[in-house]
Amino acid sequence: MYLHLKKLFPETENLDLLKHQQVTRLDLLNALNLLVGELKTTSKEEQPKKWLKSSEVKALLRISPGTLQNLRINGTLTYTKIGGIIFYSYEEILKVMEQNKVNRNTNE
Incomplete structure (x- = not known):
């Protein structure tokens, strides 16, 4: 104490x-x-935010705007668009990261 x-x-x-x-x-x-x-x-x-804006996702994943756009286009990251603002689910981002984890003992 x-x-x-x-x-x-x-x-x-x-x-x-x-x-x-x-x-x-x-x-x-x-x-x-x-x-x-x-x-x-x-x-x-x-307690992270439930919904993140594009700028927050780019900072979190340390990716460029083009990479984030590609992840949206190819369906890797789902999103919700309200007006002109795109939101991403923090939980969904964690799931995608886990699903795409590469075991270092396997060949890529």
């Missing part, structure tokens, strides 16, 4: 010194704000 506190509050490096210090309401509010911020960051990292 103390390691987590030290990460959030570097000033708590020497906890013995803090035993005799008074904690104010402002101290508690600051601590609460830091914890809430950390929880928001953690929850965003753990």
